[in-house]
Amino acid sequence: GNSVTQMEGPVTLSEEAFLTINCTYTATGYPSLFWYVQYPGEGLQLLLKATKADDKGSNKGFEATYRKETTSFHLEKGSVQVSDSAVYFCALPHGSGNTGKLIFGQGTTLQVKP
Amino acid sequence: EPEVTQTPSHQVTQMGQEVILRCVPISNHLYFYWYRQILGQKVEFLVSFYNNEISEKSEIFDDQFSVERPDGSNFTLKIRSTKLEDSAMYFCASSARQGRGGELFFGEGSRLTVL
Numbered sequence: 535g536n537s538v539t540q541m542e543g544p545v546t547l548s549e550e551a552f553l554t555i556n557c558t559y560t561a562t563g564y565p566s567l568f569w570y571v572q573y574p575g576e577g578l579q580l581l582l583k584a585t586k587a588d589d590k591g592s593n594k595g596f597e598a599t600y601r602k603e604t605t606s607f608h609l610e611k612g613s614v615q616v617s618d619s620a621v622y623f624c625a626l627p628h629g630s631g632n633t634g635k636l637i638f639g640q641g642t643t644l645q646v647k648p
Numbered sequence: 649e650p651e652v653t654q655t656p657s658h659q660v661t662q663m664g665q666e667v668i669l670r671c672v673p674i675s676n677h678l679y680f681y682w683y684r685q686i687l688g689q690k691v692e693f694l695v696s697f698y699n700n701e702i703s704e705k706s707e708i709f710d711d712q713f714s715v716e717r718p719d720g721s722n723f724t725l726k727i728r729s730t731k732l733e734d735s736a737m738y739f740c741a742s743s744a745r746q747g748r749g750g751e752l753f754f755g756e757g758s759r760l761t762v763l
Contacts, residue, residue, distance in 0.1 A: 570754075575756075576756055577652070577654075577739060577754040577755050577756035577757050578691070578739060578741075578754035579754070580751050580752070580753075583751070623691065625691075628693065633696065633703070633704060633746050634679055634681055634696055634741075634743055634746050634752060635681075635693045635696060635704055635706075636683075636691075636693060636752065637693075638690050638691040638692075639690070640689070640690050641690070641691075
């Protein structure tokens with residue numbers, strides 16, 4: 535089945551710093567790729583997604599580009615805020631069928647300090 | 649905005665007891681899921697459910713686990729005889745469709761502590 539590897543955290547940044555959280559994957563075919571976010575005390579929320587190679591997903595100032603040549607889907611934000619402090623998960627479907635069975639990375643904790 | 653709701657938010661139980669975790673998926677969704685996250689570990693798929701039957705389950709989902717959609721709105725996860733290693737956060741999710749780009753909407757989770 536497919537797999538995903540995510541950079542380990544925690545990541546601690548000052549407000550307005552640039553953020554990159556690395557995510558690489560192995561997959562059969564070209565599955566959709568996702569970033570989920572978990573704010574303190576809350577559930578998992580879809581942050582952004584890309585459904586095919588070279589797609590760029592974006593939301594709330596975050597971006598990630600589906601790069602098949604490097605099998606990567608790195609999450610970036612140009613200027614983080616304290617409210618971005620959360621755990622970020624890279625995910626993709628387990629197989630080629632996009633059945634809703636997702637494989638998650640181990641999560642990267644981001645802490646943004648004022 | 650519609651959301652997935654889960655109850656209880658936290659349950660503490662003794663080993664060997666039965667536990668039922670409840671979920672109300674988004675009303676027009678057709679596909680339902682349970683995932684779990686043991687503290688410090690990855691979020692793991694447990695089971696998917698469609699058209700009143702299990703469509704897929706992981707090796708974690710053994711005979712101690714069962715799911716049910718008893719009344720067309722609730723979606724429950726039952727653990728028949730809890731073990732210490734069942735302590736985890738359990739997430740319910742639902743989706744309107746499967747296939748490319750189909751988005752899963754997650755609840756806030758139910759934290760289960762088995763003593």
